[in-house]
Amino acid sequence: MKRLRFNFAPYLLILPSFIYLAVFFAWPMVRSLQLAFVRDSPILPVLSEPEEKADVVGHLEMQVEVAVVDRVKRDEVLPNGRTRPIYWFKIAGETESGEPVEGWVHQKNLFIKSRTESDTARVVSGEGAKEWTLDYVERMINDYRFREALQTTLLLIVLILPIQFVLAITMALVLQSQLRGNSIFLYIYAIPLGISDLAAGLVWVTIFTQRGYLNTLLQQLGLIDQPYVFLSAENQHWMIVAIVLAEVWRATSIVMVIVVSGLQAIPREYLEAGELFGASLWQRLRHITLPLLKPSLQVALILRTILAFQVFAVVVAITGGRVLTVLAYETYRWYDPGDSGFNNPNMAAAYAGFIMLISLAFAVFYLRTVRTQEEAARE
Amino acid sequence: MTTRALDPVQRRAIRQRQLRRAGVYALAILIALWILLPIWLIGTMAFSTRDDVYSFPKQIAPIPFTTDTMQFFIDQPGIIDGTRNSILVAMITLAMSTTIAAPAGYAISRYFFVGRDAFRLGILAVRAFPIVILAVPLAVTFIEWGMFDKVYSVALMHTALTLPTTILVVSSVFASVPREFEEAAKVFGCNAYQAFMRVVLPLVMPGIAASAIFTFVMSWNEVFAATLLTIRNRTLPALILYQLNKSSLQFQYAGGFFMLVPSLIFIFFIRRYLFNMWGQITK
Numbered sequence: 001m002k003r004l005r006f007n008f009a010p011y012l013l014i015l016p017s018f019i020y021l022a023v024f025f026a027w028p029m030v031r032s033l034q035l036a037f038v039r040d041s042p043i044l045p046v047l048s049e050p051e052e053k054a055d056v057v058g059h060l061e062m063q064v065e066v067a068v069v070d071r072v073k074r075d076e077v078l079p080n081g082r083t084r085p086i087y088w089f090k091i092a093g094e095t096e097s098g099e100p101v102e103g104w105v106h107q108k109n110l111f112i113k114s115r116t117e118s119d120t121a122r123v124v125s126g127e128g129a130k131e132w133t134l135d136y137v138e139r140m141i142n143d144y145r146f147r148e149a150l151q152t153t154l155l156l157i158v159l160i161l162p163i164q165f166v167l168a169i170t171m172a173l174v175l176q177s178q179l180r181g182n183s184i185f186l187y188i189y190a191i192p193l194g195i196s197d198l199a200a201g202l203v204w205v206t207i208f209t210q211r212g213y214l215n216t217l218l219q220q221l222g223l224i225d226q227p228y229v230f231l232s233a234e235n236q237h238w239m240i241v242a243i244v245l246a247e248v249w250r251a252t253s254i255v256m257v258i259v260v261s262g263l264q265a266i267p268r269e270y271l272e273a274g275e276l277f278g279a280s281l282w283q284r285l286r287h288i289t290l291p292l293l294k295p296s297l298q299v300a301l302i303l304r305t306i307l308a309f310q311v312f313a314v315v316v317a318i319t320g321g322r323v324l325t326v327l328a329y330e331t332y333r334w335y336d337p338g339d340s341g342f343n344n345p346n347m348a349a350a351y352a353g354f355i356m357l358i359s360l361a362f363a364v365f366y367l368r369t370v371r372t373q374e375e376a377a378r379e
Numbered sequence: 380m381t382t383r384a385l386d387p388v389q390r391r392a393i394r395q396r397q398l399r400r401a402g403v404y405a406l407a408i409l410i411a412l413w414i415l416l417p418i419w420l421i422g423t424m425a426f427s428t429r430d431d432v433y434s435f436p437k438q439i440a441p442i443p444f445t446t447d448t449m450q451f452f453i454d455q456p457g458i459i460d461g462t463r464n465s466i467l468v469a470m471i472t473l474a475m476s477t478t479i480a481a482p483a484g485y486a487i488s489r490y491f492f493v494g495r496d497a498f499r500l501g502i503l504a505v506r507a508f509p510i511v512i513l514a515v516p517l518a519v520t521f522i523e524w525g526m527f528d529k530v531y532s533v534a535l536m537h538t539a540l541t542l543p544t545t546i547l548v549v550s551s552v553f554a555s556v557p558r559e560f561e562e563a564a565k566v567f568g569c570n571a572y573q574a575f576m577r578v579v580l581p582l583v584m585p586g587i588a589a590s591a592i593f594t595f596v597m598s599w600n601e602v603f604a605a606t607l608l609t610i611r612n613r614t615l616p617a618l619i620l621y622q623l624n625k626s627s628l629q630f631q632y633a634g635g636f637f638m639l640v641p642s643l644i645f646i647f648f649i650r651r652y653l654f655n656m657w658g659q660i661t662k
Contacts, residue, residue, distance in 0.1 A: 013486035014498060016479045017546060024517070024539035025505060031516035167410075174407045187650045188411045191418070194642025196600030198616050202635025203421045209628070213420050216436040227435055249417060261654050303507060310511045313602045313620060317631075320624050328511045328603065335515055335607055338621075345519050352512040363507070 032356075035349030039133040044126030046103035050074070050088030058101035064123045066093035068112070069102070087115045093123070136350040146351075149325045152240075156326070157308045159244045160251075164304065165297070167248065168255035173285075175256075176263050192253040200250035201317025205231075208242040208318070233323045240324070246314045251307065255300045262296025263289070302366050306359040327355050418639065424628075425449055425636035432629050452633030461618040464530050468605070468614055469598040471534035476541045476594045477549075477587065484549025489558070506543035513539065514604035521608060528610050536608060537598040544597070545590055552586030553579070589652035592645050599641055 042062060047054040050072050060066065070090035075083040089110060092102045105123075112121040140146050171189050175182060192200070207213045208230045215227040230238040266289065274284040290297075312328035315321065321329050333341050335348035385393070419439075424432055425448055426441035432448060452458060486492075487499060517536055518527070526532040556579055564574035602616035609617055619626075619634045626634075 007490070007492065010486040010490035010492040010495070013482035013490075017483040017542060018498075020479055020542060021505060021539065024535060025508075025513065028513050028516040028520060031520055032512060035516060035519060170406070171410055174403060174410065177403050179404060179407055183650070185407050185411060186653075187647055188414055190646050190650050190653055191414060191643060193653070194596045194600070194646040195639055196602060196616060196642075198602050198620055199600075199635045199638040199642075202631050203417045203639070205635075206421045206424050206632055207417065211433065211435040211437065213437050213439075219436055249414065257653050264654070306507050310603070312511070313616070316620060316623060331511055331515060332603065332606065335518065337610075340624075345515060348515045349519075352515045356508070356512045359508075 032349050032352055035346050036136055036353045037132055037134070038130050039135065039346070040128050041131050042126040043129050044105060044109050044123050046091070046101050046105055048103055050090075050104040052106075054104065057103040058095060058099070060093055060101060060123050060126070061096050062123055062126065064093050066091040066110075066121055066123060068119050068121050071115070089121065091121065136346045140347060140350045140354065145325055145330060149327045149330045152324055153309060153311065153326045155240065156243060156247070156311060157305060159240070160247045160308060161301070161304060163244070163248050164252045164255055165300070168252050168259050168300070169293075171252070171256040172259040172263055173289075175260055189256055190253055192250050193257070195250055196313065197250060197311070198313035198317055200246050201314040204242050204246040204249070204314075205317055208238070231318060236324060239319050242318050243311075243314055243324075246318065247308075247311065250314070251304065255304060258296050258300040258303075259293065262293045266292045298366060302363045305362045305366070309355050309359050309362075327351060331355070418643075421632055421636050421639070424632035425452075429629060432632065448629050448633045449637070451629055452637060455622075455630060457613065457618050458615070461613055461615040464533075464609075464612055465599055465615040467530050468534045468537060469595045471531060472537040472541060472598040473591050473595045475534065475538045476545045477591050479538070480542055480545035480549050481587065483546045484551075485553050487546070487550040488553035502543045502546050506547065510540055510601065510604050514607045517604070518607045527608070528612055530612055533605050533608050533612075533614060534598075536604045537601055540601065540604070541594045541597050545594055548590040548593070549583075549587060552583050552590065555586070556582045586652055589649040592649050596642055596645050600638070 044060045044062075045056040046058045046060060048057050049055075068089050069092050072088050073085055074088060076086045077083050087107045088104050089107065089112070090102070090104050091110070092100065095101055107115065109123060109125050110121040111124045112118050175186055175189065179185065195203075205212070210227050210229050210231075212230075214230065215224070218224045218228070229235065231242065270288050270292070271284055274288050279287070310328045311326055312332065315324060315326050315329060321333070325333075331348050331351040334344050334351060335341065337343040423439060423441045426444055426446065427438070428443060428445050428447060429451070431438060431441075487495060514536065517539075521527045521529075521532045526535075560578050560582070561574045564578040565571070569577060600616065601614075602620055605614040605617040606620055613621065616638060619630075619638070623631065
């Protein structure tokens, strides 16, 4: 029975994860763009009769001053059976484009001093209407904290990544040299993989805080008399140092694991051949190991850069989030409905969108540069 | 060592090799200290008395040893609930992520089908995406759906976060079991289901358990989305982050150490599988 049949099994197997990622990944992405670029701008429909179901004769913008030309009192029946008086107003005003509109609106849509006497009113509510806008993006770019956040985030990336890669490659080479007790070293080097950014930040607070270990050490060495305040608004560079150390401490293990996997894929013969021809350790590293590690390093670089754009809890733990700000913290601050936040999901989505954009740009940039180097080598 | 006298060149070569070996050892120990020392220091603080936490200069070992500071942290309002929420979220995430990812991982490692590479690439891309981007729109959507501030909504979010990694890990675990094993089982009279249950499953169980543990750790550690998605039902990291500015040093040290402990334990159990997990993303 050799009949070519379409096999549904693999599709059924990947279906659940596909659906899950569509609902909880793809959809939020779309929603994010919606939040960042679409504004709910309410407009008030003006009706031909003082009834909910009457025809719409025109629309008015919010905050437009209108003249009240007529009014009727109606009784509205409440759910508990009682009635209360409500007014409908006949108003005359102008639309945004300057056309005159006259018709009836419910009292709830107007701000009016006296329902029985005033002859002017202001439009204060209406129905939702959606429109495209760049307002949120403009507001974000013009916010001075945006520039600060972007600068700090980029500075951290520039400082952290090189240290991290040198350290990770060193760790990987140490593990690769198969010392006695290798599995213990592996365990210790892997511990930070499981440590959260918040915990890592707090760990380094114990060191950099005023009555902390760094000051203790400096005093024991006789370098200072009084504890030095590292983490204060005047010492932002020390805060940067603390964040860099905390991030290098926490997030180097992931690079190390990727590099070790890459090293394991390099055939031993290459290195042995190098040794045979008298290449020194450094020469072997420079001309055999590193070039062959390039794909691994590229993956690690992309991953680490994208993650570095999200640096958040470490910064909050060390700086309190107020003195130094980063992109992810701004996202959080704009979203946060609590007392320190602005409760503005649209702005938060604009920030999130920006982080996505800049991460993608860096990923593409890395992929491009490495490819052109390879192409150049081929020619 | 042989008793035969070595000529000077050989002797120098051996000495050089020994020196280099010692150098590598020193380096290995230095790096290990770099990782362990900060953990030791926060641990010292977490088990020191209140006076020692605030004293200067600092001691480098918790003498006198006391659990008062940890007790103080645990007694703070919301910590027990937060810990319970965190464990609950991590358990739900672990269960959902593993259940949904296992079939997909199996499909990727065992079948060749149209769209397989596209799916794999998609998963790789999704894996790299920041939680910061996802958390804002999901929080807004959850409010609209009436699912805001719930333990399970944080778990749904964390599952979206961990699912891609879990799929890749599970597929590499399945790929490490040769197809021939399954075929051999069939030759000896098993049907496909039996072959899977009796031969493949026992072999992949440790790897899948390791991946599940890692999922647990990722969820336990996640703070940004949890902070955005909850107000009253905060997970432990979200709670600690939220109270950070108004909290004492005791709270911060004990809290930091408390969050760190599970990773010390769990990473120990899964250390052998780490390269399985991350290695393949370079291929």
